Amino acid sequence: MNIFNKIFAIVTLIIGFVTGLIAILFPQTALAAINGLAAGFHTSFFPGTDGLARLAARAPLAITFALLVGGLLYLELRPPRSSTIEVSKATGGKVRVTTASVEKKLLDGVNAMPDVISAKVRVSTRGPSLTAYIEAVTPDTVDVLAKGDEIAAGVRAIAQDQLGLKMQDKPHVMIKPTKVKAPSPAGHALFGSKKRAGGDDSPGRSGR
Numbered sequence: 001m002n003i004f005n006k007i008f009a010i011v012t013l014i015i016g017f018v019t020g021l022i023a024i025l026f027p028q029t030a031l032a033a034i035n036g037l038a039a040g041f042h043t044s045f046f047p048g049t050d051g052l053a054r055l056a057a058r059a060p061l062a063i064t065f066a067l068l069v070g071g072l073l074y075l076e077l078r079p080p081r082s083s084t085i086e087v088s089k090a091t092g093g094k095v096r097v098t099t100a101s102v103e104k105k106l107l108d109g110v111n112a113m114p115d116v117i118s119a120k121v122r123v124s125t126r127g128p129s130l131t132a133y134i135e136a137v138t139p140d141t142v143d144v145l146a147k148g149d150e151i152a153a154g155v156r157a158i159a160q161d162q163l164g165l166k167m168q169d170k171p172h173v174m175i176k177p178t179k180v181k182a183p184s185p186a187g188h189a190l191f192g193s194k195k196r197a198g199g200d201d202s203p204g205r206s207g208r
Contacts, residue, residue, distance in 0.1 A: 102163060107121040116136050136174070138176070
C-alpha cells in the first residue's frame with residue numbers, strides 16, 4: 001500500500017504542477033478547458049438534468065472521491081507500527097523489548113500446548129500496551145471453544161506474568177480445525193515382514 005501511495009502522490013503532484021503552471025500563465029484558457037470538461041461530463045453522464053438534480057447526481061461521485069483520497073492520506077500519515085514495546089512492570093528503569101521477540105515467545109508457548117498442530121502469532125502495539133492475534137491449527141476432534149479459551153489464557157499469562165507487558169484487550173484467537181490422519185500401519189507391517197525374513201525368534205527355536 002505504501003508503494004501505491006507514493007506512486008499516487010507523485011502522479012498527483014506532477015498533474016497539479018503542470019495544471020498550476022497552465023492556470024497561472026494562461027488563466028482564461030485554463031478556465032475554458034475546465035468549463036468544457038465539465039460540460040462534456042454533464043452531457044455524457046447526466047443528460048437531461050439541471051440545477052439541483054444535476055448536483056444530486058454528482059454528489060455520490062464527489063463523496064466517493066473524497067473517501068478514496070481521505071483513505072489514502074490516512075494510510076500514508078498513520079504512525080508506523082512500533083518495533084518495540086515498553087515493559088510495564090519494570091521498576092528499575094524503562095525497559096523495552098522487541099515485538100519480534102514477544103511474538104516468538106508467545107508462539108513457543110502456543111506450540112507447546114496440547115492439540116496444537118501449528119500456530120501463527122502477530123502482535124500490534126498501541127502506546128505501552130499490545131494486542132495479540134493468534135491463529136492455531138488443531139485436530140477437528142478438540143472442543144474449539146475450550147481450546148480457544150486455553151490459548152487466550154496462556155497467551156495472556158505469558159505476556160503479563162512472564163514478560164511483564166500490558167495487554168490492551170483480550171487475545172484474539174482463531175482456531176482452524178483440521179483432520180489428522182491416523183498413523184499408517186505400513187511401517188509396522190514392513191518391520192514385521194523383515195523380522196520374519198531374518199529368522200524366527202520364537203522361544204521354541206532359539207535353543208536349537
